Structure formats: C-alpha cells, structure tokens
Amino acid sequence: MKTQAIQGFKDILPDEMHRWLRIENVSRDIFQRFGFREIRLPIMEETSLFARSIGQDTDIVEKEMYTFADKGATLRPEATASLLRAFIEHALHLKQPVQRLFTIGPMFRHERPQKGRLRQFHQLDAEVIGAKEPDVDSELMAMGAMILTELGLAASLEINSLGCPRCRPSFREQLIDYLRQYSKDLCPDCRRRTDTNPLRVLDCKKSNCRELVDDAPSILASLCAACEDHFNAVCAGLERLGVSYTLNRFMVRGLDYYTRTTFEFLTDNLGAQAAIGAGGRYDGLIEQLGGPALPGIGFALGMERLALLMEQNEEEKAADSMDLYIAALGERAIREGQVLAHHLRSLGVRTGIDYGGRSLKAQMKQAGRVRARFALIIGDDELDRKAAQLRDMTGKDQQEVSLAGDAPQAARTIHTIISSAPA
Numbered sequence: 384m385k386t387q388a389i390q391g392f393k394d395i396l397p398d399e400m401h402r403w404l405r406i407e408n409v410s411r412d413i414f415q416r417f418g419f420r421e422i423r424l425p426i427m428e429e430t431s432l433f434a435r436s437i438g439q440d441t442d443i444v445e446k447e448m449y450t451f452a453d454k455g456a457t458l459r460p461e462a463t464a465s466l467l468r469a470f471i472e473h474a475l476h477l478k479q480p481v482q483r484l485f486t487i488g489p490m491f492r493h494e495r496p497q498k499g500r501l502r503q504f505h506q507l508d509a510e511v512i513g514a515k516e517p518d519v520d521s522e523l524m525a526m527g528a529m530i531l532t533e534l535g536l537a538a539s540l541e542i543n544s545l546g547c548p549r550c551r552p553s554f555r556e557q558l559i560d561y562l563r564q565y566s567k568d569l570c571p572d573c574r575r576r577t578d579t580n581p582l583r584v585l586d587c588k589k590s591n592c593r594e595l596v597d598d599a600p601s602i603l604a605s606l607c608a609a610c611e612d613h614f615n616a617v618c619a620g621l622e623r624l625g626v627s628y629t630l631n632r633f634m635v636r637g638l639d640y641y642t643r644t645t646f647e648f649l650t651d652n653l654g655a656q657a658a659i660g661a662g663g664r665y666d667g668l669i670e671q672l673g674g675p676a677l678p679g680i681g682f683a684l685g686m687e688r689l690a691l692l693m694e695q696n697e698e699e700k701a702a703d704s705m706d707l708y709i710a711a712l713g714e715r716a717i718r719e720g721q722v723l724a725h726h727l728r729s730l731g732v733r734t735g736i737d738y739g740g741r742s743l744k745a746q747m748k749q750a751g752r753v754r755a756r757f758a759l760i761i762g763d764d765e766l767d768r769k770a771a772q773l774r775d776m777t778g779k780d781q782q783e784v785s786l787a788g789d790a791p792q793a794a795r796t797i798h799t800i801i802s803s804a805p806a
C-alpha cells in the first residue's frame with residue numbers, strides 16, 4: 384500500500400517553489416528595511432507556554448494543538464509565544480531596549496483543512512518588543528501593507544482596539560449582560576462562550592449570532608482615556624503614512640493576550656473573505672510569561688494564502704532553466720562530460736548532464752525539457768579533435784568549440800562563449 388502525506392500536511396513541490404522564495408525574499412528585504420532582525424526558533428515548546436500566553440479558553444489551546452502529553456511538549460500553533468519565550472530566556476532587552484524581530488517557519492494546528500488552510504502552515508512573523516508608542520503600531524501595519532503591495536497582492540486592512548485591563552472588564556460585563564438576553568438564539572458555542580470568553584461571540588461566523596451582535600455594545604465606546612488616545616493616534620499614523628483602513632469593532636482575534644490595537648489584512652480573492660495576516664498589541668504578556676514589564680506588538684502573514692493569491696495573479700508559469708546541457712555520446716564522452724560539467728558548475732554555470740548513454744535525439748529532448756539555453760554535444764569523433772559542438776537552443780545554429788587544454792581550461796573557454804551570447 385502506498386503511503387500518503389497525512390491530512391492537512393502538504394508537500395511544496397518544485398513547480399511552486401518560486402512563489403515561496405519570492406514571498407521569503409521580498410519579506411526579508413522589507414523586514415530589514417524596517418530594522419528587523421531574524422530569529423529562528425524551535426518548532427516545539429513546553430505545552431504550558433501556550434496555555435499561559437494564548438489562553439486556556441481559546442479554540443487553539445482547547446482543541447487545536449498537537450500535544451505530546453507524555454513529553455509535556457506541543458508543536459507551536461503560532462510564533463509569538465515562542466518568540467517571547469526566547470526573548471525572555473536570553474534577556475534580549477538588555478542588549479537593545481527596543482527589539483525588532485522576525486521569524487519565518489511552520490506552525491501546527493489541528494483544524495478542519497480547507498483551501499489555503501492546512502494543519503502544518505507557514506507564517507512570516509514580525510514583533511516589536513519594548514515600544515509602547517502608537518506610531519510603532521501604524522508603522523508595523525504599513526510594513527505589512529508594503530509586503531503585500533510588493534508581492535502584487537491587494538488586501539484591505541481592518542483595525543480595532545481591545546482596550547486594556549482597566550477598561551476591558553467593564554466592557555466584558557456590559558457584553559455579558561447584553562448576550563444573556565439572547566442566550567437562546569445564540570449558537571451552542573456562543574452560549575458557552577458568553578461566560579467563558581464573551582468577546583469571541585463578536586466574531587462568530589454564524590449568521591444568527593452575527594445579527595444579534597450587531598446591536599451589542601461597542602468596545603470602541605468603552606475605551607478608557609489612555610486607550611482611546613492610543614487608538615486615535617494609531618489611526619492618525621495610518622493616515623499620515625497613506626495606509627487605508629476601516630474600523631471593525633467586531634474583530635477580537637482568537638487569542639487572549641491582545642490589548643489595544645488589533646488588525647487584520649483581508650482579501651476577497653479566495654472565495655469568501657479571508658484573513659491573510661493579522662496581529663496586535665500584547666502589552667502585559669511578557670510580564671505574564673515571567674519576563675520584564677515590556678510592551679509588545681506583532682503580526683503574522685499566512686504564506687499558503689499569499690502563495691495561492693500569487694498563483695491566481697500569475698500570467699505564465701515561471702520555470703527553472705539551465706544554462707547548458709551536455710549531451711555526451713559514448714562512455715569516453717560521458718566521463719569527459721562529467722569532469723567538464725563539474726568545472727563549469729564551479730564557474731557558476733547551471734549545467735545539466737545525465738549518464739544513461741541515451742541517443743542524441745533523447746538527450747536533445749532532455750535539453751529542451753530543462754529549458755537549456757545551450758547544448759554541448761560531445762562524441763568520440765569530436766573528442767579525438769579536442770572539440771565539441773555547441774548548439775544555441777533558441778536559434779538552433781551550431782558551432783564547433785575547442786576543448787583544448789585541460790578540463791578547467793576547456794570549461795573557461797565554453798563559459799566565455801556562452802556568457803557573451805546575446806540573451
């Protein structure tokens with residue numbers, strides 16, 4: 384019986400790699416323009432880290448984590464908790480008061496697999512630790528928008544504030560009072576959440592719940608003065624930077640650690656409206672995890688969804704190509720061809736060759752398949768004359784080239800000829 388990848392886990396095949404590399408290269412470049420430094424983290428952490436950060440009553444911790452109960456370890460369901468664990472463990476704040484960090488890698492959640500959402504998925508994650516100013520929030524969102532723009536993707540930005548430990552509890556009470564009146568009309572999940580995590584009811588996708596929360600009290604109307612000032616300054620910053628946004632008072636994010644600013648980048652191009660990135664501020668979290676009392680804000684972009692959107696935008700499939708394919712005819716030619724290929728590769732030439740001793744016709748077909756710019760045909764006759772036939776695969780004209788001297792010399796000769804050819 385054939386073994387297949389397990390559900391929700393997917394191979395990224397060579398034909399898709401150019402999109403993934405482009406996402407990584409563009410993001411790394413932009414992260415660096417904004418002063419972010421890369422950090423690489425293990426994919427597994429102590430289970431308690433996620434319960435303490437993401438929150439015990441969240442869907443993620445309640446039912447979506449891949450936990451090895453006997454090892455006390457869990458595959459990370461998101462990056463922020465791991466990054467903060469590393470930040471605290473290595474006391475990074477002592478080296479630099481404000482840390483700008485990014486990481487790229489796989490995350491794991493046992494969710495129902497759907498288009499663009501897998502159980503092993505990949506994120507680009509950026510975090511600013513140690514800065515409480517609202518200008519950091521707007522700058523971070525502008526950076527996210529820049530990444531999407533440079534990848535050629537259109538997305539809208541929605542923002543909200545979740546308040547702080549001073550103003551959120553009273554909003555929570557108001558919301559519970561409101562929801563209790565409609566308890567019988569809420570979906571079973573929301574009925575349960577009314578007491579455990581009432582804010583989550585605000586972003587329930589069920590139409591009944593949506594209609595009911597339309598008239599629920601607004602968190603934006605219950606912010607304390609400090610949270611309101613912060614939120615207004617974030618909006619003003621976005622306007623200064625020319626980043627368009629809309630307010631969404633129903634956005635709560637499924638993680639307990641958020642305070643004040645939360646935001647999502649959304650697209651309409653994946654069927655239903657879908658988030659391609661999201662983040663927010665988490666000012667009390669580092670202290671809660673045993674670290675110094677420092678504020679923080681971050682966001683993550685989902686790479687599967689970015690790659691899907693880029694695929695939709697692609698006019699033609701980009702394919703890899705080779706500079707040169709060596710068609711070697713006969714055993715002696717194969718041996719010489721192998722050495723020549725090795726020296727060409729060390730000169731930076733992308734060189735294809737295979738050793739099956741197939742016919743010239745079959746090898747030329749292979750040269751076409753790997754989209755080689757040139758083919759070098761080596762046979763016994765040519766070898767006796769220390770020469771080979773170089774065929775331009777675009778124009779089809781062919782010339783005899785000299786293989787005089789040793790193999791490195793012959794490789795340099797061929798390198799010179801093919802690198803001076805018009806593109």
Ligand SMILES: [Zn+2]
Nearest residue numbers: 547550607610
């Ligand atoms: Zn507040």
Ligand SMILES: [Zn+2]
Nearest residue numbers: 570573587592
């Ligand atoms: Zn609901």
